[in-house]
Amino acid sequence: MKKQVRLLVAALVLIGLLFIPKLFSMDYYMHMFVMSEIYTVLALSLALIVGFSGQVSMGHAAFYGIGAYVSALLSVNFGFSFWVTIWIAGIAAGVVSFMIGVLVLRLRGHFLAITTAFFGILVGLVFNNWTTLTNGPMGISGIPRPTPFHFAGFNMVVQTRAHYYYLGLAFAALVTFIVYRLINSRIGNALIAIRENEELARSIGIDAMAYKVFAFTVGGGLAGMAGSFYAHYILFISPVTFTVGESINILVMIIFGGMTTLFGPILGAVFLTVLPEFLRIAGSLRLVIYGVALVVFIIWMPLGVWGSLKSFWMGQRQASLQTARENPERL
Amino acid sequence: MFTVFLQQSLNGVILGCIYALTALGLSLVFGILEVANFAHGELYMLGAFMALFSTKLLGAPFFLALLISMVIMAIFGAIIERGVFRPIVGKPMINSMLLSFGLSTALAxxxxxxxxxxxxxxxxxxxxxxxxxxxLHVTAERLVVLVLSVILVALLAWFIQYTKTGKAMRAISQDRVAAQLAGINIRRIYSVTFAISGALAAAAGTMVGAIFFVSPEMGFSVVLKSFVVIILGGFGSIRGVIFAAIIIGLAESLGGGFINYSYKDAYPFLLLVLLFMLRPQGLIGGKRS
Known part of the structure; x- marks a missing residue:
């Protein structure tokens, strides 16, 4: 697709999305859409780390949680406005992910995945046990909604779910744009080179460690901002939201959509936020079905839905499957 | 104070034996199929339940129950290898990780x-x-754990070192293609590997069920700690894994006893971070992938 066509399609989709609150007035649906937006941001930020740089992280929910807690604590204890705390939350999560990145990104493959999973558990333990700060398993309640926003005569209040929907849409669109610009820049090329072959990338002068840490930091920071948005939307946070299971959930989203594309993670995030709602009929067997579906899906569609479609269109299905088969250590 | 220290150390060593059993099974599967099996903890959990039902419903004595659960989980391990893991051997590692995670969620x-x-x-x-x-106070149960672990590890070491199947396993972990060329039936070895790993996990689960408790969610934290043990101990080295398992067990037990009990799951991770900072090449300095 040409660049202009692509832009046009993106603009049309965005305009189409603006009408969603008019079509679905039920709160329940709107809640699902707002959550989809939060997960879109999380999935894109993780795709930057896992999909484009090839560094598998199983601790993404930790950064999401750090952002949520920082934002919630600042606004509950010190009365900061959401418009300030979302940036502080992003920076805080970014700083933590920078430090963790420097420490663990020299590991590869399984080692990295397991170490980041352990980091996720550690953060969860802190949320649960540092009771004086985080109120432990009871969580933090009474988080204020975003304050009304006055800007150049334009008045914005965030009260109903539809308001949150528009705010989240702007947020998700901005993050999509940032990630799009990133992966189409020199930085993105360097990241993809590292994913494909780290030794080769280093041999042509790419500072692999610096780029990996950069992707990890940006991804963590964006997740922290998503956490802040979540905290000021749900108005209550507790450690159970930010577990390793949640990290894996986000990982599944990007795998589901196809993590080496930009649209794949978005598709995965929306689909896997809405789909489990239908599984509620299954009651306590819901997670069993989820697990079995995951197994079946990974066996049959290793490139993800969007990735498989894309390579099918490009007539490269066999070719890309072949590369996946030949380079088991690629990711 | 000193007695408490000794008591906690002993508990740590016993915990380490359990981790050694689970980590050895995990490391076997990892070495031979190149699959990170997050569902390993579920084999451990199901093994504990099998033993529980053998004692409760069949009235089997403990050692018979242990044997029953090991046999059942060996068969079950071979079944999930055939049905779930074989189609994705050689695929990118994130696929096998998520697949095993899906399996773990479903089973738990x-x-x-x-x-x-x-x-x-x-x-x-x-x-x-x-x-x-x-x-020091020691119950016979805990002594049994210690002795049984030593016996099982010795059996495993003997099996891998001296039997024909064991040699084939080592050959595959070194070079899969060359092993196939030499006429090794690679699929049979995959099944055998999973069976052994299932049996070891079942033994560990049964022993934990005897000292502590059996519950459906007991698997996940054990599987993560077993991975830490493997990272600390290095691959393909039984000695390294045992050493690392005991260190992890001690860290958890002593840290939980003397620093803060609610953070006991964090100490293995802190140990790991410390290792990365001080010795990036690993504790034993073994091969890293």
């Missing part, structure tokens, strides 16, 4: 659905026998 929740969440204990009939020496 299935167990929750059928067996319910209330923690139960396997009655070994050995808890009443106590020993005292140097002021």
């Amino acid at each position: 929740n299935l167990a929750l659905f059928f067996f319910k969440a209330d923690p139960r204990k396997i009655d070994s009939g050995l808890a009443e026998i106590r020993f005292r020496f140097f002021g």
Whole structure:
């Protein structure tokens, strides 16, 4: 697709999305859409780390949680406005992910995945046990909604779910744009080179460690901002939201959509936020079905839905499957 | 104070034996199929339940129950290898990780659905026998864990070192294609590997069920700690894994006893971080992938 066509399609989709609150007035649906937006941001930020740089992280929910807690604590204890705390939350999560990145990104493959999973558990333990700060398993309640926003005569209040929907849409669109610009820049090329072959990338002068840490930091920071948005939307946070299971959930989203594309993670995030709602009929067997579906899906569609479609269109299905088969250590 | 330290150390060593058993099975599967099996913890959990039902429903004595659960989980391990893992051997590692995670979620929740969440204990009939020496209290159960672990690890080491199947396993872990060219039936070895790993996990689960509790969610933290043990101990080295398992067990037990009990799951991770900062090449300095 040409660049202009692509832009046009993106603009049309965005305009189409603006009408969603008019079509679905039920709160329940709107809640699902707002959550989809939060997960879109999380999935894109993780795709930057896992999909484009090839560094598998199983601790993404930790950064999401750090952002949520920082934002919630600042606004509950010190009365900061959401418009300030979302940036502080992003920076805080970014700083933590920078430090963790420097420490663990020299590991590869399984080692990295397991170490980041352990980091996720550690953060969860802190949320649960540092009771004086985080109120432990009871969580933090009474988080204020975003304050009304006055800007150049334009008045914005965030009260109903539809308001949150528009705010989240702007947020998700901005993050999509940032990630799009990133992966189409020199930085993105360097990241993809590292994913494909780290030794080769280093041999042509790419500072692999610096780029990996950069992707990890940006991804963590964006997740922290998503956490802040979540905290000021749900108005209550507790450690159970930010577990390793949640990290894996986000990982599944990007795998589901196809993590080496930009649209794949978005598709995965929306689909896997809405789909489990239908599984509620299954009651306590819901997670069993989820697990079995995951197994079946990974066996049959290793490139993800969007990735498989894309390579099918490009007539490269066999070719890309072949590369996946030949380079088991690629990711 | 010193007695408490000794007592906690002993508990740590016993915990380390359990981790050694689970980590060895995990490391076998990892070395031969190149698959990170997050569902390993579920084999451990199901093994514990099999032993529980053998003692409760069949009235089997503890050692028979242990044997029954090991056999059942060996068969089950071979079945999931055939049905779930074989199609994705050689695919990118993130696929096998998520696949095994899906399997783990499904099995844990299935167990929750059928067996319910209330923690139960396997009655070994050995808890009443106590020993005292140097002021330490040891129940016969814990001694049994120690002795059984040593026996199982020795058996495993012998099997891998001297039997034909064991040699084939080592050959595959070194070079899969060359092993196939030499006429090794690679699929049979995959099944055998998973069977052994299932049996070891079942043994570990049964012993934990006897000392502590059996519950459907006991698997996940054990599998993560076993991975830490493997990272610390290096691959393909039974000695390294045992050493690392005991260190992890000690860290958890002593840290939980002397620093803060609620953070006991964090100490293995802190140890790992410390290792990365001080010795990036690994504790033993073994091969890293």
